Amino acid sequence: MSLLEVKDVNKSFGGLAALSNINLSVDEGTVHAIIGPNGAGKSTLLNVMIGLIEADSGTVEFDGRSLSNVSPHDIIQRGIARVFQTPQIFPELSLRENVAIAGLARRDGKFKMNALQSPRRTAEVYDAAEDLLEDMGLKDLVHEEAQHLSRGDKRRLELAICLAAEPRLLLLDEPTAGMSRHDTNQTIDLLKKLAERGTTKVVIEHDMHVVFSLAERISVLAQGQIIADGAPDEVRGDPKVEEAYLGGAHL
């Protein structure tokens, strides 16, 4: 069953067509990778999906409901989470607070007037946050300020924030960008472990090693158009993809 439907989406920036006639369907429970050369429109597509950028035409439907004219926090509340290319965390707050925020957003919805709520009533949320951080291998740092983390750990923290919201769909924008091979492999293992939870994922990625380790389906984007779409093996052998993506080199 398709969880996310992108239908006939067009977006141009000052005459430059960033996305033209994009049709994409993400099936529930799968890992769907979007690949393509720099400037192909991958991030724009992700931004359209989450309402950060409004499409000129076309619709995005999540679970059968349109996402157009829905504010970002409402989109997230419906069950989508997003990992950004540069990790977006709360630098001045401790790791457990970082993750608890998402837990509270999950528990209390987009707004709740709980200015006098006793810390005892939030203990469960903080406990769950610490458990999640332990799963991420950040157990020893739960009381540290997030700004003191290494880049790889910041990514892991952001992933923990997203997972604490228990999303049905997780959008990952280059989750291993700028990581060492070691950190990259660790992230792949982590994401594979997450696959067991059944969370649907859309991954934008440059690193083919990551893509072919994770993805069950791949869409190839070039110059704002989808030029190939299918299982990894089909895409790997597609001459059109090799041409567009690597100028003819073998994937």
Added chain:
Amino acid sequence: MSARSKAPASARNGLTIAVFAAVVLSMPFWLPLIGGYEALATKIVIWAIFAVGFDILLGFTGYLSFGHAAFFGTSAYTTGLMLKHVSADVLPAMGASILVTVFLAFLLGVITLRRAGIYFAILTLAFAQMFHVAALSIFQGWTGGDNGLTMSTRPELLGIPMTGLNVFYFAAAIAIVGFYIALRIRNSPFGLMLRSIKSNAMRLEYTGVYVRAYKQIGFMISAVYAGVAGSLMVIYEPYVATKFLHWSTSGEIVIMSVIGGVGTLIGPMLGATFMLYFQNVVQAFIGEQWKLVLGIIFMLVVIFMPGGFMEGLRRLRGAVTPGGASGAGADSTASARQPAE
């Protein structure tokens, strides 16, 4: 894990409140010992209420309002008009002032919170100045214009005359409750949301949180503190000065907050105490140049102790107790740990 680490936190809050109450309630006794006087204690307590509320906006949420005089002043005029024309009892006057402040803060919040940073500061400043000008012109008949609003009747609380120490203890009780509420807010999910707005509003929105709503309510809570302070100011001295609406009142609360330590709740109150003590007591020893000296002190604090008096206290504590006194719960703006790369 957190159940264990939470218990000492609430115990620490209880201790903080107890010490705070003891220091505040005994102020009429110890302040004269260092050259102050009873009425100054009342003024300090009133400004402390203003400062704590201001810190909920500036310290937690990270929004620098340069227009809080609008709430302080409008509430003061409301109290003055109520005392003069409706009833000499302070309760209906304060009730009406709070209602007016809430309404005003709702409107100003909707308009100004669309912007952040310097634009928010300028917008709030512009609106507050509009109120000041309006009080001096179109509303002159009500406000008394440049002369201010004078009253002949003495305010009272359920028949008790609000003079001298009665006003002080009334204001002190409100300050203690106000500080307690601010501490509760800081430890609540709501307080965490405000602090995360300051830290990364975009991430918060993309975590499914309605950022605008939290900002709006935080702004209104902060305004109510300012309104209560403005109202108490008129009860303390049954007179409303146009200065209450002037931008210099907004500026003063900003300086108090910065000099004391933004975001620490206690710091801004210390800042208020220091400023009022300086303006009223130390001034007499320095003479005409006291404003210059105050300016230099402000500069030195901002340059060498950006965290204000509270940072100074933390450093002092760190120097006295070897190994440092850095608790996990303490705000560690001062600790400059190396980022682990």
